[in-house]
Amino acid sequence: MRPISAKVHRDLPATQFWSYGASVPGPTIEVQSGEAIFIDWPNELPTKHMFTIDHNLMGAEANKPEVRTIVHVHGSKVPPASDGYPENWYVPGRTAVVHYPNQQDAALLWYHDHTMGINRLNVHAGLFGLYIIRDREEAALDLPRGKYEIPLVFFDRMLKTDGQLYYPVSEVEDMPWIPEFFGNAILVNGKLLPFLDVEPRPYRFRLANVSNGRFYNLSLLDSDDFHQIATDQGLLPSPVKLSTVFLAPGERTDVVVDFSRFASRQIVLQNGAVEIMKFRVAKDKSSGGGVLPATLRPVPKIPEAEAIRTRYLTLEENVDVLASPMIHLLNGARWHDPVTEQPKIGTTEIWAFINLTEDSHPIHLHLVRFQILDRRSFADEEYLVTRKLRYTDDPQSPSLGERGWKDTVQAHPKMVTRIIVRFEGYTGRYVWHCHILEHEDNEMMRPFDVVA
Numbered sequence: 294m295r296p297i298s299a300k301v302h303r304d305l306p307a308t309q310f311w312s313y314g315a316s317v318p319g320p321t322i323e324v325q326s327g328e329a330i331f332i333d334w335p336n337e338l339p340t341k342h343m344f345t346i347d348h349n350l351m352g353a354e355a356n357k358p359e360v361r362t363i364v365h366v367h368g369s370k371v372p373p374a375s376d377g378y379p380e381n382w383y384v385p386g387r388t389a390v391v392h393y394p395n396q397q398d399a400a401l402l403w404y405h406d407h408t409m410g411i412n413r414l415n416v417h418a419g420l421f422g423l424y425i426i427r428d429r430e431e432a433a434l435d436l437p438r439g440k441y442e443i444p445l446v447f448f449d450r451m452l453k454t455d456g457q458l459y460y461p462v463s464e465v466e467d468m469p470w471i472p473e474f475f476g477n478a479i480l481v482n483g484k485l486l487p488f489l490d491v492e493p494r495p496y497r498f499r500l501a502n503v504s505n506g507r508f509y510n511l512s513l514l515d516s517d518d519f520h521q522i523a524t525d526q527g528l529l530p531s532p533v534k535l536s537t538v539f540l541a542p543g544e545r546t547d548v549v550v551d552f553s554r555f556a557s558r559q560i561v562l563q564n565g566a567v568e569i570m571k572f573r574v575a576k577d578k579s580s581g582g583g584v585l586p587a588t589l590r591p592v593p594k595i596p597e598a599e600a601i602r603t604r605y606l607t608l609e610e611n612v613d614v615l616a617s618p619m620i621h622l623l624n625g626a627r628w629h630d631p632v633t634e635q636p637k638i639g640t641t642e643i644w645a646f647i648n649l650t651e652d653s654h655p656i657h658l659h660l661v662r663f664q665i666l667d668r669r670s671f672a673d674e675e676y677l678v679t680r681k682l683r684y685t686d687d688p689q690s691p692s693l694g695e696r697g698w699k700d701t702v703q704a705h706p707k708m709v710t711r712i713i714v715r716f717e718g719y720t721g722r723y724v725w726h727c728h729i730l731e732h733e734d735n736e737m738m739r740p741f742d743v744v745a
């Protein structure tokens with residue numbers, strides 16, 4: 294981890310970032326499923342932070358060093374010692390050698406900082422990159438590969454006219470934390486309004502939303518040609534044709550886009566109505582391209598009857614107005630409250646997130662992959678009084694593009710979102726949290742223990 298400077302646009306001066314390598318995003322790590330690796334993560338950052346620290350936040354007290362880091366590989370199934378527990382941070386001049394077993398299916402994971410109380414600032418500074426797991430089953434499919442497989446990493450930043458990053462502070466004196474960040478520039482792979490020269494043939498794009506808080510609603514102008522082939526944790530059972538892709542912070546999606554019909558044209562990728570990048574399609578058809586396979590990889594449904602219990606967990610705004618009205622909590626508990634989620638290894642549970650807030654929260658569990666069961670509206674105001682669930686509608690199935698293995702789920706407001714999880718792999722302490730980094734840094738994160 295080092296300070297770097299990088300051009301995000303031809304017409305802007307170079308921007309200062311912190312990175313795991315020479316660029317933001319950092320280097321893409323590619324591994325084979327089943328082949329373990331070790332990564333040495335030296336912290337060679339300065340001792341003064343790029344952004345203002347809020348010392349009121351748990352873990353970021355004034356007696357802590359300003360610059361601290363700990364890396365987590367999002368979506369990885371690793372022993373607790375390799376998971377990057379938020380309190381296991383280390384300072385500039387130190388390093389950590391971390392073991393990754395990679396005993397899991399092919400998927401697009403990503404690594405990022407996870408330091409207690411300053412996670413949002415460290416990730417904002419540029420501390421993230423992609424981590425791709427490959428396996429034979431995926432390689433046997435005729436999917437676009439090599440130069441026809443391209444990651445697209447989305448993150449928004451507030452860019453000043455001198456090209457530097459600005460992370461705002463609140464209006465409240467001595468409480469710089471803000472509840473959510475939205476930038477004035479959406480970067481794709483670290484570039485503002487980039488273009489990509491493509492051939493008139495299919496491409497596989499691996500999309501990752503690594504923004505602090507922005508959700509993306511991506512579409513291609515003049516085309517409805519997304520074929521989604523994977524979710525957070527790998528391939529879908531079969532491709533899903535979509536005109537828009539909706540990605541919450543932390544989520545990943547693979548899509549195949551076929552440019553064959555667009556020779557000599559320019560195709561714009563937009564977020565909502567805003568252009569964020571452009572594909573310039575060449576005139577001449579190159580050989581190859583293939584046909585998208587009709588089936589990809591079976592995703593056997595976990596039967597609900599397999600679950601030994603359902604945990605009802607609220608997502609709520611803090612009722613203690615004196616402390617801070619903006620705090621969001623998981624099941625009413627703070628980080629330091631006793632651990633309440635202690636699933637047994639080898640068992641299956643349903644977690645039902647009761648969202649009592651006005652926002653959608655992308656909820657992420659470490660270690661595991663899960664399936665979304667459904668979302669269902671309920672009488673939220675009544676719940677606040679009675680603490681009893683009264684549903685007001687039928688359950689909604691997850692969208693077609695969500696019917697694969699997930700590690701992050703959008704829990705929509707005034708709905709109960711149910712996921713089903715097999716706790717497999719390792720025992721020990723992990724975390725679950727909202728992936729809006731401002732929420733996560735301010736108590737919307739809890740430890741959980743997988744017990745023997």
Ligand code: C2O
Binds near residue numbers: 405407657659726
């Ligand atoms: Cu993206 Cu706790 O992780």
Ligand code: CU
Binds near residue numbers: 365366367369657659
């Ligand atoms: Cu994670």
Ligand code: CU
Binds near residue numbers: 621653729
């Ligand atoms: Cu949240």
